[in-house]
Amino acid sequence: MGVKGIQVMPEPPVIEAIGLARDNGIKMDIVGTMMPETEAEDIELFSDLGAVSVMIHGTITDSENWDAVEEKLLKIKEIGAVPGLVTHTPFKTTSSLLESNILDLFDIYSVPVNKLGYLMDCDVYDTEVRANLDNMIEKLNKTILVRNVLAAGVLKPEDAFSYLKTVSFADVVALGIASVDEAQETFSLLRSL
Numbered sequence: 001m002g003v004k005g006i007q008v009m010p011e012p013p014v015i016e017a018i019g020l021a022r023d024n025g026i027k028m029d030i031v032g033t034m035m036p037e038t039e040a041e042d043i044e045l046f047s048d049l050g051a052v053s054v055m056i057h058g059t060i061t062d063s064e065n066w067d068a069v070e071e072k073l074l075k076i077k078e079i080g081a082v083p084g085l086v087t088h089t090p091f092k093t094t095s096s097l098l099e100s101n102i103l104d105l106f107d108i109y110s111v112p113v114n115k116l117g118y119l120m121d122c123d124v125y126d127t128e129v130r131a132n133l134d135n136m137i138e139k140l141n142k143t144i145l146v147r148n149v150l151a152a153g154v155l156k157p158e159d160a161f162s163y164l165k166t167v168s169f170a171d172v173v174a175l176g177i178a179s180v181d182e183a184q185e186t187f188s189l190l191r192s193l
Helices: 012-023 039-049 066-078 090-098 129-142 157-164 180-192
Strands: 005-009 030-033 053-055 082-086 108-112 142-149
Touching: 005 012, 012 053, 030 039, 039 053, 039 066, 053 066, 053 108, 066 082, 090 108, 090 129, 108 129, 157 180
Parallel strands: 005 030, 030 053, 053 082, 082 108, 108 142
Antiparallel strands: none
C-alpha cells in the first residue's frame, strides 16, 4: 500500500503485529513513542525493535520540564535512534520550546494539525492563528510529523488531505488506521493525490 513506516505505542498487541508483519517479509521503519512512567522499558523495547526514531509522549513534552525532557532525549540518542518530541498543545508547547535550552537535542516534532483545529490548543483555527503556528514551527527548524489530520474521524479523508496540501511545514504524516478497509481507502486516496 506504499506505507513506509509505522508510529507505535508500546502496547503488546501492536508489538505482536509488528512481529507478524516482519515474519511475513514486511519491512517498515518504526517510530516509537515512549509512554509516561515506562520510559526505560520503552527505550529498551524500541532499541530491540530497531526503531529509527523514538519520540517522547506529549504528556511529558507538554509538562515543559525541559531538564527531564533533556535527560530522556539523551537516552534516546544513546540507542542510536533519532530523538523526537510529541505535543498535544502545539501553540503553548512550541512557544515554550523556542525559549528552551533543548532545541539542539531533538530532530522530529510531532504536532496535531487539521483544518478544524480539533485536538489542538486553540479556540479557533482561522488564518491568523494558523499563521502564528506556521511561524513558530518554521522557527523550530525540525522535521515535522503531523497527526490527527482526520480530526479523529470527523473529517473525510478527501477533505483532510486537500487541506493538508496547504500546510507548508508538514514533512511526514501519521494516520490512525483501524481496519483493513480503512487502510485501503485511505492509502489509495493518498496515492491518487
